[in-house]
Amino acid sequence: MTDLTPVLKQAxxxxxxxxxxxxxxxxxxxxxxxxxxxxxxxKAGEWLVAALSELGFDARLDDTPGHPMVLAKDLSAGEATPxxxxxxxxxxxPVDPLALWEAPPFEPALKELAPGKTVITGRGTSDDKGQLxxxxxxxxxxKAVHGRLPCRVTILFEGEEESGSxxxxxxxxAHAQELKADYALVCDTSMWNAETPAIAAALxxxxxxxxxxxxxxxxxxxxMFGGAAANPIHVLATILAGLHDETGRVTLPGFYDGVxxxxxxxxxxxxxxxxxxxxxxxxxxxxxxxxxxxxSILELVWARPTAEVNGITGGYTGDGFKTVIAxxxxxxxxxxxxxxxxxxxxxxxxxxxxxARLPAxxxxxxxxxxxxxxxQLPYDSPxxxxxxxxxxxxxxxxxxxxxxxxxxxxxxxxxxxLGMDSLLVGFGLSDDRIHxxxxxxALTSFHKGIRSWIRILDAIGA
Amino acid sequence: MTDLTPVLKQAxxxxxxxxxxxxxxxxxxxxxxxxxxxxxxxKAGEWLVAALSELGFDARLDDTPGHPMVLAKDLSAGEATPxxxxxxxxxxxPVDPLALWEAPPFEPALKELAPGKTVITGRGTSDDKGQLxxxxxxxxxxKAVHGRLPCRVTILFEGEEESGSxxxxxxxxAHAQELKADYALVCDTSMWNAETPAIAAALxxxxxxxxxxxxxxxxxxxxMFGGAAANPIHVLATILAGLHDETGRVTLPGFYDGVxxxxxxxxxxxxxxxxxxxxxxxxxxxxxxxxxxxxSILELVWARPTAEVNGITGGYTGDGFKTVIAxxxxxxxxxxxxxxxxxxxxxxxxxxxxxARLPAxxxxxxxxxxxxxxxQLPYDSPxxxxxxxxxxxxxxxxxxxxxxxxxxxxxxxxxxxLGMDSLLVGFGLSDDRIHxxxxxxALTSFHKGIRSWIRILDAIGA
Numbered sequence: 001m002t003d004l005t006p007v008l009k010q011a012x013x014x015x016x017x018x019x020x021x022x023x024x025x026x027x028x029x030x031x032x033x034x035x036x037x038x039x040x041x042x043k044a045g046e047w048l049v050a051a052l053s054e055l056g057f058d059a060r061l062d063d064t065p066g067h068p069m070v071l072a073k074d075l076s077a078g079e080a081t082p083x084x085x086x087x088x089x090x091x092x093x094p095v096d097p098l099a100l101w102e103a104p105p106f107e108p109a110l111k112e113l114a115p116g117k118t119v120i121t122g123r124g125t126s127d128d129k130g131q132l133x134x135x136x137x138x139x140x141x142x143k144a145v146h147g148r149l150p151c152r153v154t155i156l157f158e159g160e161e162e163s164g165s166x167x168x169x170x171x172x173x174a175h176a177q178e179l180k181a182d183y184a185l186v187c188d189t190s191m192w193n194a195e196t197p198a199i200a201a202a203l204x205x206x207x208x209x210x211x212x213x214x215x216x217x218x219x220x221x222x223x224m225f226g227g228a229a230a231n232p233i234h235v236l237a238t239i240l241a242g243l244h245d246e247t248g249r250v251t252l253p254g255f256y257d258g259v260x261x262x263x264x265x266x267x268x269x270x271x272x273x274x275x276x277x278x279x280x281x282x283x284x285x286x287x288x289x290x291x292x293x294x295x296s297i298l299e300l301v302w303a304r305p306t307a308e309v310n311g312i313t314g315g316y317t318g319d320g321f322k323t324v325i326a327x328x329x330x331x332x333x334x335x336x337x338x339x340x341x342x343x344x345x346x347x348x349x350x351x352x353x354x355x356a357r358l359p360a361x362x363x364x365x366x367x368x369x370x371x372x373x374x375x376q377l378p379y380d381s382p383x384x385x386x387x388x389x390x391x392x393x394x395x396x397x398x399x400x401x402x403x404x405x406x407x408x409x410x411x412x413x414x415x416x417x418l419g420m421d422s423l424l425v426g427f428g429l430s431d432d433r434i435h436x437x438x439x440x441x442a443l444t445s446f447h448k449g450i451r452s453w454i455r456i457l458d459a460i461g462a
Numbered sequence: 463m464t465d466l467t468p469v470l471k472q473a474x475x476x477x478x479x480x481x482x483x484x485x486x487x488x489x490x491x492x493x494x495x496x497x498x499x500x501x502x503x504x505k506a507g508e509w510l511v512a513a514l515s516e517l518g519f520d521a522r523l524d525d526t527p528g529h530p531m532v533l534a535k536d537l538s539a540g541e542a543t544p545x546x547x548x549x550x551x552x553x554x555x556p557v558d559p560l561a562l563w564e565a566p567p568f569e570p571a572l573k574e575l576a577p578g579k580t581v582i583t584g585r586g587t588s589d590d591k592g593q594l595x596x597x598x599x600x601x602x603x604x605k606a607v608h609g610r611l612p613c614r615v616t617i618l619f620e621g622e623e624e625s626g627s628x629x630x631x632x633x634x635x636a637h638a639q640e641l642k643a644d645y646a647l648v649c650d651t652s653m654w655n656a657e658t659p660a661i662a663a664a665l666x667x668x669x670x671x672x673x674x675x676x677x678x679x680x681x682x683x684x685x686m687f688g689g690a691a692a693n694p695i696h697v698l699a700t701i702l703a704g705l706h707d708e709t710g711r712v713t714l715p716g717f718y719d720g721v722x723x724x725x726x727x728x729x730x731x732x733x734x735x736x737x738x739x740x741x742x743x744x745x746x747x748x749x750x751x752x753x754x755x756x757x758s759i760l761e762l763v764w765a766r767p768t769a770e771v772n773g774i775t776g777g778y779t780g781d782g783f784k785t786v787i788a789x790x791x792x793x794x795x796x797x798x799x800x801x802x803x804x805x806x807x808x809x810x811x812x813x814x815x816x817x818a819r820l821p822a823x824x825x826x827x828x829x830x831x832x833x834x835x836x837x838q839l840p841y842d843s844p845x846x847x848x849x850x851x852x853x854x855x856x857x858x859x860x861x862x863x864x865x866x867x868x869x870x871x872x873x874x875x876x877x878x879x880l881g882m883d884s885l886l887v888g889f890g891l892s893d894d895r896i897h898x899x900x901x902x903x904a905l906t907s908f909h910k911g912i913r914s915w916i917r918i919l920d921a922i923g924a
Contacts, residue, residue: 204685206685206785208783208785210783215747215748216746216747216748217746217747218746218747220746221867221868222768222770222772222796222798222867222868223666223668223798223866223867223868223869224763224867224868225746225763225867226666226763226768226770226796226798226867227751227753227754227762227763227766227767227768227770227798227867228739228742228743228751228752228753228759228762228763229743229746229748229752230748230750230752231752231770231771233702233771233772233773233774233793234702234703234705234706234752234770234771236699236774237698237699237700237702237703237771237774238699238703240695240696240699240703241696241699241700241702241703241704242703243696244696277690280690281690281691281823284678284679284680284682284687284691285677285678285679285680285823286677286678286691286692286823287822287823288692288821288822288823289689289690290690290691290692290693290696290821290822290823291688291689291690292689297690300689300690301686301687301688301689301690304689305689306684306688306689308684308688308689308693308696308785308787309693309695309696309699309776309777310684310695310777310778310783310784310785310786310787310788311695311776311777311778311779311784311786311788312695312698312699312774312775312776312777312779312791313774313775313776313779314771314773314774314775315771315772315773315774315794316772316773316794317773317774317775317794320831321670321672321772321794321796321831321832322772322773322794323668323670323770323772323796323868324772324773325770325772326772326773329774331695332777332778332779332783332784334684334688334783334785336684336685336688336689359750359752360749360750360752361743361747361748361749361750361752369782369783370783404685405683405684405685405686405687405688405689406683406684406685406686406785407685
């Protein structure tokens with residue numbers, strides 16, 4: 001740990017120049033999903049290669065079947081220091097409907113929403129150009145003052161994150177040796193609120209499954225066969241209804257194997273956030289948690305596994321009425337996983353559960369829709385603790401270690417393909433309107449984001 | 463009861479002429495659903511008016527917004543005799559795919575399928591021209607021998623039965639006084655088998671209901687909200703799964719009010735038919751009755767009420783997978799009714815059952831899809847008993863009193879609008895291929911059908 005005062009001052013003094021560089025990048029309309037912007041995507045990648053080269057990184061643009069990858073390395077801190085892989089993406093979402101934008105999306109500007117509340121407006125200012133630039137500008141300040149970074153840094157910027165990342169896995173596989181580091185830093189997430197930084201340490205995994213129940217070999221008339229023929233919708237409804245007990249727990253045998261209780265100090269820190277069911281659910285017209293009883297709302301969505309039916313269909317579903325007994329009915333079911341739950345074991349448990357409940361004459365068919373285990377950075381990991389301290393030093397309120405209800409594919413890829421844990425730190429805010437018209441990034445997020453990375457990199461190198 | 467020998471002989475001797483008249487009627491392509499055949503429908507109606515007038519009926523063609531009605535009366539038997547309303551329809555189904563017909567559909571012919579098994583081929587030979595002609599030719603024989611009918615007869619032939627009968631209810635309403643009789647004879651059904659005539663005395667009623675469960679005010683991401691937000695598909699599945707207990711009985715309070723046990727002699731007569739679950743269900747790929755335990759297969763479909771889900775939909779049902787928690791899910795549910803079950807009471811019981819099971823934050827919306835009570839001719843009615851005797855005298859095996867799983871709208875209309883019970887007697891066979899290419903009617907059905915009506919009318923008039 002060094003005296004960071006001069007580096008932080010350097011960042012403060014350079015803020016206008018940092019902003020100007022961000023504006024340059026935002027002006028490039030790198031919409032990855034639209035072929036019309038293919039050249040612009042490349043241009044954004046080239047801009048980043050140039051910016052990183054200027055900072056002393058060994059930077060290059062790697063072609064892929066889609067948009068190119070930016071790969072940059074500065075290992076001058078030496079073998080004795082930790083090695084981090086920083087990930088971000090330079091592509092952005094489309095801008096339609098354009099008419100809803102208050103200013104042109106690719107003409108970034110500062111806008112004072114209220115005294116002391118200034119934002120940077122434009123497509124990509126938050127997702128993810130503004131976020132990745134906090135890291136580059138942190139490196140710039142560190143290099144300007146100390147001439148070098150406090151640890152070894154590899155940077156990977158992707159250009160296809162908003163269009164499904166088709167080239168990412170092949171690229172990770174082909175460049176595994178170059179990309180492998182001690183852990184990854186991923187900057188594509190949000191703060192808890194404008195005063196409270198957040199580190200995502202747990203991401204739920206996912207098992208997707210489709211089940212089809214079949215009975216008769218054709219659709220039947222319910223007048224002729226009703227009361228005699230097996231009705232696949234009844235069978236399916238009964239099976240799905242039995243997935244949860246009356247306390248909201250999932251009934252599959254072995255489902256909770258590998259699920260650990262969240263440490264009490266983590267749960268206590270979540271309590272301090274003041275999130276309530278009413279607030280969390282109120283935004284979507286609900287009020288009462290429907291899952292496991294006796295768990296806080298944040299525990300339910302961050303730290304507990306679930307079984308959810310995502311779709312169901314069978315029989316006649318058009319307008320009016322048809323007195324049919326369907327030949328089949330099907331449902332899409334997903335399981336959110338936490339801790340060490342084994343996706344394949346859960347898929348097998350679900351299938352066995354269904355098979356055991358099939359009445360005479362009914363058959364079940366299953367179709368797999370992907371599986372990924374949960375990601376869990378140990379709560380006592382030194383990386384997590386030092387990042388937490390660094391962020392808490394920078395922001396008005398202490399950093400909170402949170403979970404995320406959904407998966408982030410890159411984090412799973414890093415873990416599975418490169419054996420790396422990821423630290424997810426980002427400075428977005430929930431009202432940044434990413435993917436929507438009038439995207440913005442708080443000036444505070446940008447400025448204190450740069451200062452945050454200075455502190456985190458310093459802590460990592462210490 | 464008179465000596466029927468001369469009348470039956472008259473019918474036998476006149477069979478060729480009767481057949482020729484049926485052929486004339488079949489040659490008119492009275493396809494009611496296709497506007498191209500509008501004039502032919504009228505022509506079929508006119509042909510019937512002429513035929514009935516020739517027999518001494520007071521017959522006329524009544525225009526409707528669609529195809530005309532044939533109304534004919536012969537009340538010469540006098541006020542002291544019972545008055546019956548005979549119903550049939552002169553319109554037929556379309557004939558496509560024409561390529562599958564072995565002979566032109568409107569060129570009727572006799573065809574010997576096997577020694578002693580001759581059929582009449584052509585569209586409408588069974589459904590319903592052949593059937594209604596059995597009654598006309600019975601009247602012809604009775605009149606030829608006795609100069610009059612044994613009871614008062616009103617005849618109604620509809621021309622829109624195969625296209626939804628849009629004009630029927632307004633016509634019944636407008637002509638209620640003219641149509642009202644002691645009871646109706648409906649000839650549009652089948653025998654149990656080629657040797658065993660059948661009288662349908664019970665038709666199940668129907669209540670149609672659609673229920674939609676709503677939770678959040680929008681579709682939710684199951685990563686963000688899974689485990690916290692109410693899932694309407696879960697709620698709906700649980701509600702539907704609870705509609706039956708483990709013995710297959712419907713759980714709605716009061717559901718079985720008005721349901722009486724089938725008399726044991728009726729059940730015993732059903733036993734003699736030799737129908738088994740394996741045979742009944744085997745034709746559609748099933749084998750084990752799924753309804754109430756401890757009931758025979760025929761009792762289940764003829765004499766027991768049911769609750770069936772006819773359709774269900776919610777969430778994502780396309781290809782692939784979407785981790786959504788739907789804002790709503792809905793199901794179409796129907797109840798088949800027997801005996802004196804009250805459709806409105808059952809609808810109310812279902813709605814109350816759903817409302818009582820709604821968890822917090824969930825709402826239910828209901829949409830009504832029609833209601834009709836069951837039709838039940840009392841098993842001890844003299845009409846039923848005398849028709850049964852008449853049929854048993856004619857055919858190799860005794861007539862069986864059966865139920866029908868589905869409703870026949872005309873029967874409900876006669877009951878509700880004209881206060882008349884219906885006796886359903888028909889001579890179709892299950893392999894008549896009605897509505898399909900190569901429709902046929904057994905020559906035996908036609909010949910013994912005529913003789914059957916002679917016996918029934920005589921019994922009614924006795």
